[in-house]
Amino acid sequence: MNKPSLSSIRAEIASKQAELAWIEAAGGPIVDNLLSMKLQLDDLAAPYRKAINLLALQIIGARSPCEIKLHEVLNLTYQPAEFALAAAAALLQDRIAGDLQVEIDKLAPSAPPALEDEEQRQALARLRSDLLGLERSEELLIVGESEHGSTVERRADADPRAVLEIPDGICAEFNL
Amino acid sequence: MNQITKPAAWHARARQKYYLLSGESDGLRAALAASYGRLEQHRSALLAVQRSRAALADALAWNDPLPGRDAERNRSVDRLAELDAEIERLGAVYSEARRHHENIMGRQTRLAPLVDACARLLVELRLLSREEVSL
Numbered sequence: 001m002n003k004p005s006l007s008s009i010r011a012e013i014a015s016k017q018a019e020l021a022w023i024e025a026a027g028g029p030i031v032d033n034l035l036s037m038k039l040q041l042d043d044l045a046a047p048y049r050k051a052i053n054l055l056a057l058q059i060i061g062a063r064s065p066c067e068i069k070l071h072e073v074l075n076l077t078y079q080p081a082e083f084a085l086a087a088a089a090a091l092l093q094d095r096i097a098g099d100l101q102v103e104i105d106k107l108a109p110s111a112p113p114a115l116e117d118e119e120q121r122q123a124l125a126r127l128r129s130d131l132l133g134l135e136r137s138e139e140l141l142i143v144g145e146s147e148h149g150s151t152v153e154r155r156a157d158a159d160p161r162a163v164l165e166i167p168d169g170i171c172a173e174f175n176l
Numbered sequence: 177m178n179q180i181t182k183p184a185a186w187h188a189r190a191r192q193k194y195y196l197l198s199g200e201s202d203g204l205r206a207a208l209a210a211s212y213g214r215l216e217q218h219r220s221a222l223l224a225v226q227r228s229r230a231a232l233a234d235a236l237a238w239n240d241p242l243p244g245r246d247a248e249r250n251r252s253v254d255r256l257a258e259l260d261a262e263i264e265r266l267g268a269v270y271s272e273a274r275r276h277h278e279n280i281m282g283r284q285t286r287l288a289p290l291v292d293a294c295a296r297l298l299v300e301l302r303l304l305s306r307e308e309v310s311l
Contacts, residue, residue, distance in 0.1 A: 153283060153286065153287075154197075154286075154287070154290055155286070155290075156285075156286040156287070156289050156290055157289075157290075158290055160290070160293040160294040160296075160297040161297065163193065163197070163290065163294055164189075164190040164193050164194060164294055164297065164298070165186060165189055165190060165193065166186060166190055166297070166301070167186055170186075170301065171297075171301075174300060174301055176297070176300055176301070
């Protein structure tokens with residue numbers, strides 16, 4: 001079998017690095033994130049629901065229309081913006097969720113795949129191990145070339161473990 | 177007994193490779209300083225000739241030829257042509273020197289972070305001290 005050339009190993013390294021960056025950028029499952037967003041929207045809407053409840057109680061219990069204090073119940077004097085925001089969150093919840101889903105459907109195909117934490121950890125570990133293996137092969141070729149009198153420049157982002165030929169597992173022993 | 181106290185073959189190999197890389201980086205730094213010096217020399221020489229050429233061209237443009245001084249004027253015109261050729265030559269020399277300088281600078285810029293990363297790893301593995309790698 002032919003020995004791989006330095007350029008082919010470097011091409012593989014670049015491709016593996018790109019894959020690594022892709023997986024590093026992966027988000028968690030969209031369903032979980034959407035659920036968290038829905039809960040936050042509910043939190044945001046809570047003051048509106050509470051105000052409506054108080055207002056309803058006041059209307060039911062009022063002996064005269066003058067007893068109904070809309071500004072007071074909705075706290076419009078001191079926090080009108082908060083009320084408006086809560087009302088928007090409560091009343092537009094479905095609309096917001098729908099818009100979000102459309103945007104997610106549009107963007108998701110060009111984003112890294114959603115991965116659970118464990119899935120991402122395993123994928124990253126496998127890619128890093130593959131990458132280190134490739135970098136070790138690259139270093140062997142560079143050393144071989146230098147033994148034949150040719151100087152090959154190392155990549156600035158070469159892994160020092162590969163360059164210094166530190167055996168596998170040593171860095172883990174040092175928690176590095 | 178751990179990795180610090182038990183010398184292994186890879187310890188010496190790692191240190192040896194670090195010293196090689198570090199030496200290469202030091203060499204490039206020295207070469208960079210030398211090439212910068214040469215670059216400055218070439219630049220000064222080029223500027224000096226360009227100034228001489230400008231002064232001579234001014235003199236020729238502003239001084240009407242005196243009767244009977246044609247030979248002198250012709251010598252100045254010839255000298256101008258010589259200076260043009262010299263400027264062209266020095267310009268080429270300067271460009272080559274600059275390319276050489278940038279090449280060394282590029283190599284040093286790529287090598288330095290790798291040497292630093294190797295030094296940090298050796299320190300973390302306690303194979304060399306911080307002082308020994310001048311971090």
